[in-house]
Amino acid sequence: MSAGTSHSLLSREVSPVYASLLALIGVARLLDALLHLVGAVWIGRYLGIPGSILIMASTRYSLRKRKIISRKSRPGCSRSSNG
Numbered sequence: 001m002s003a004g005t006s007h008s009l010l011s012r013e014v015s016p017v018y019a020s021l022l023a024l025i026g027v028a029r030l031l032d033a034l035l036h037l038v039g040a041v042w043i044g045r046y047l048g049i050p051g052s053i054l055i056m057a058s059t060r061y062s063l064r065k066r067k068i069i070s071r072k073s074r075p076g077c078s079r080s081s082n083g
Contacts, residue, residue: 035044063069 064071
C-alpha cells in the first residue's frame with residue numbers, strides 16, 4: 001500500500017465522517033446552550049434518556065445488519081415451551 005492510497009482513503013472516507021461528527025457535536029452544544037439561555041433545561045433532561053436509548057438501538061441494528069453481531073437467543077432466554 002503506497003502513501004498516496006492511504007492519503008486518498010483518509011480524505012475520501014475518514015475526513016467527511018470526522019467533519020460530520022464535529023458538526024453534530026457543535027450543533028448539540030449550541031442547542032444545549034440555547035436551552036439553558038431560555039430556561040428550558042428540563043427539555044434536555046427528559047429527552048436525554050429516550051435519545052440515548054434510540055442511539056443504542058440504532059447501533060445494535062447497524063451491527064446486526066452488518067453481521068457483526070447475530071440475533072441468536074441468549075442462553076437463559078429460550079423461546080421453546082417446555083411444558
